[in-house]
Structures are given as structure tokens and as C-alpha cells.
Amino acid sequence: xxxxxxxxxxxxxxxxxxxxxxxxxxxxxxxxxxxxxxxxxxxxxxxxxxxxxxxxxxxxxxxxxxxxxxxxxxxxxxxxxxxxxxxxxxxxxxxxxxxxxxxxxxxxxxxxxxxxxxxxxxxxxxxxxxxxxxxxxxxxxxxxxxxxxxxxxxxxxxxxxxxxxxxxxxxxxxxxxxxxxxxxxxxxxxxxxxxxxxxxxxxxxxxxxxxxxxxxxxxxxxxxxxxxxxxxxxxxxxxxxxxxxxxxxxxxxxxxxxxxxxxxxxxxxxxxxxx
Ligand code: CIR
Numbered sequence: 138x139x140x141x142x143x144x145x146x147x148x149x150x151x152x153x154x155x156x157x158x159x160x161x162x163x164x165x166x167x168x169x170x171x172x173x174x175x176x177x178x179x180x181x182x183x184x185x186x187x188x189x190x191x192x193x194x195x196x197x198x199x200x201x202x203x204x205x206x207x208x209x210x211x212x213x214x215x216x217x218x219x220x221x222x223x224x225x226x227x228x229x230x231x232x233x234x235x236x237x238x239x240x241x242x243x244x245x246x247x248x249x250x251x252x253x254x255x256x257x258x259x260x261x262x263x264x265x266x267x268x269x270x271x272x273x274x275x276x277x278x279x280x281x282x283x284x285x286x287x288x289x290x291x292x293x294x295x296x297x298x299x300x301x302x303x304x305x306x307x308x309x310x311x312x313x314x315x316x317x318x319x320x321x322x323x324x325x326x327x328x329x330x331x332x333x334x335x336x337x338x339x340x341x342x343x344x345x346x347x348x349x350x351x352x353x354x355x356x357x358x359x360x361x362x363x364x365x366x367x368x369x370x371x372x373x374x375x376x377x378x379x380x381x382x383x384x385x386x387x388x389x390x391x392x393x394x395x396x397x398x399x400x401x402x403x404x405x406x407x408x409x410x411x412x
Contacts, residue, residue, distance in 0.1 A: 153276045153324055154362035156408040159202045160250055164190055164217040164394075165209030171398040172215055172237055174316060178397055186394035190217065193405055196390050200363040202408070207250055213243050217395070218404040220269040221286075221317075222247040224295070225409035226279070227302040230255040231295065236266035236286030251407075259298055265290025270317030270404055276327040279304055280341065282311035282318025309341040316399045321350075323360035323403065325367060325385060333358045348383060351375035359401030361408075368402050 164187055169180040197204050210216040215237070222243045224231045230251040232244050252258050261267060268286035272279060272295075279299055281292045289308065296306035311318040312335045322332035322342075329346040333355045337347050350358045357373035367385045369376055370392040380387050392402055 151276075151327070152410050153274050153327060154364070155410055156202055156363055157411045158254065159197050159204045159406040159408045160207065160219060160254070161190070161194055161197070161204060161406045162207040162216050162219050163187065163209045165211040165214070167209075167211045167214040168217060168394075168398070170214040171217075172239065173398050181394040181397045186217070189391045189394050190405065193390050193392070193402070196366075196368060196388050197363065197406060200366045200368070200388070202363065204406075205250070205254075207246070210243065210246055213240065213246075215240050215398065216243050216246070218270075218398075218400050219243075219247065219407050220404045222269060223251055223407055224269055224272055224274075225251070225255070225407050226274055226299070227304060228255075228409075228412050229257040229259060229302060230407075230409075231298055232258065232260045233267045233269055233295075234261050234263065234265065234291055235268050236284075236288070236291075237268075254409075254411075261291065261294050261298070263291055263294030265292070265294055267291035267295055268317060269407075270319050271311065273319055273322060273324065273330075275324055275330075275345070277305075279306045280309050280318070281306055282309050282341075284311040284315075284317055286317065287311075310339050312336055312339065317404075319359055319403055320399070320401060321355070321358045323358060323362065325360075325362055325380075325383075331358060331360055331380075348379070351379060356396060356401070359403050361402045361406075363408065370396070370402055 271282045271287040321336040333350045354373045357376040361368045371389040
């Protein structure tokens with residue numbers, strides 16, 4: 138390895154859900170023009186989105202995170218979804234290459250912000266593309282789902298950076314009807330994944346414990362475990378009951394406006410464990 142210094146080798150035990158810091162960006166008024174898969178989807182309402190975002194940030198803080206909240210980037214309607222632009226793992230920040238043309242320019246601002254928190258910030262050096270929403274970090278590996286935003290060339294470039302810090306990347310498939318791999322899953326603990334039945338059926342989580350998302354509540358699959366709390370988007374009572382019965386401490390967060398743009402809870406923050 139010669140292009141950057143090793144910050145921390147591999148993924149430490151607990152570090153797939155033990156975090157100290159997060160970076161978020163407020164939604165701007167331009168969020169009404171955010172991308173969405175369904176042309177029939179209604180526009181998000183900016184004031185309601187801002188209120189839900191405030192609640193999200195407050196929940197991250199209650200979970201123990203030191204949260205930096207950046208100002209809106211009006212030129213980039215989807216920039217509230219900061220997760221897609223970078224990956225923070227093993228003490229380094231990797232600036233990704235978002236697969237949607239309208240989002241590519243979000244990288245510069247993310248790099249500026251992350252350079253204030255990380256000594257090592259690496260650009261994904263490739264012609265390919267990777268969205269952070271397609272990346273699931275577990276304690277033994279990093280899974281990257283191919284999607285309309287993430288291709289094999291991008292995933293291979295990411296694999297090369299991760300191998301320098303002792304982390305293995307595994308390329309997996311994303312069921313066709315969702316935007317991102319992580320639209321259909323979230324990590325509950327070191328060994329346990331919460332995911333939709335369709336994603337479980339692909340076999341990508343063989344070797345992990347799987348808790349399947351209740352049918353009809355697939356939009357709850359993108360949950361986020363932060364320290365001792367599991368954040369679940371509001372409006373999913375069966376999921377709450379199921380996770381409560383499994384012994385998880387659950388906090389609900391309203392994310393109805395983000396959902397109008399195919400966003401969920403993981404998308405609205407970058408999370409890491411400071412050295
Ligand atoms: C987009 O299409 O890029 C945004 N409207 C939604 C991004 C959601 N991000 C995520 O799942 N990580």
C-alpha cells in the first residue's frame with residue numbers, strides 16, 4: 138500500500154454499529170426536485186422534511202453521537218442523503234462516485250466536510266460508480282449490491298482500497314424493484330441482519346442470522362443500529378413488535394418525506410467511530 142497511510146486495520150469488534158460521530162446535511166427547499174423512481178410520487182414538503190430531519194438528528198444525538206449538521210446545498214436536491222457520497226470505515230473516509238448524474242457534484246462538499254474529521258480521505262479512483270446506499274458494512278466484510286447506481290467497476294475499485302485496510306468486499310445482487318441494496322436491509326448486530334424476504338431469498342446473507350421484515354412493512358427494512366438503539370422509520374408497528382420481542386431497544390423516527398424520494402434512515406447520515 139503506498140497511496141495512503143493505514144489508519145486502522147480492518148473492522149474492529151462492535152464497530153459495525155458502535156459509532157461516536159455522524160455527519161448530516163439539512164434538506165434544502167430544492168428537495169422538492171429530488172430524484173424518485175416513481176414519476177407518480179408526490180413531492181416532499183420542505184418544511185415537513187426539515188422537521189423530520191431535526192427529529193432524526195435529535196435521535197442520533199440521544200443514541201450518543203456527536204452530530205455535525207451541514208447547511209443545505211440548494212444546487213443538489215438530493216444532498217440530504219449524505220450516505221450515498223462517502224464511506225467511513227476503519228478510520229478512513231472514502232469519497233464515492235454516486236451513480237446519478239445530478240448527484241455527482243455532491244462529492245466536493247462531502248470531501249471538504251470529511252477532511253475536517255479524517256486525516257485520511259481517499260477518492261475512489263475509477264470510471265465506475267458506487268452509491269453508499271449499496272454498501273452494508275458488517276464485522277467480517279463489506280457487501281456491495283449491484284444496482285442502477287453501483288456497477289462492478291466501481292465495486293472493484295472500492296475493493297482495492299478496502300483490501301489496503303484489511304477489509305474484504307463481497308459483490309452481491311440487489312433485487313430489481315428497489316433503489317439500493319440497503320433499501321432492503323440493515324444490520325442489527327455483528328451477526329444479525331434484518332432484511333426483506335426478497336433479499337433473503339438471494340442467499341447473500343448465508344452464514345448470518347436473518348430476521349425477516351414483516352410482509353407489508355418492507356419500507357422498514359432500512360433500519361440503523363446505533364450503539365444500543367435500533368432506529369426504525371415510523372409507521373411500522375409489526376416491525377416494532379418483532380424487534381421488541383427479539384430484545385432490541387427500538388426508537389422510531391418519522392421519515393415519511395424522505396420515503397417520497399426513496400430515502401430511508403441510513404441515507405441521511407454518515408456514521409463512524411472516531412480513533
Ligand atoms: C436518490 O434517488 O438518489 C435519492 N432520491 C434517494 C437516495 C436514498 N439513499 C439511500 O438509500 N442511501
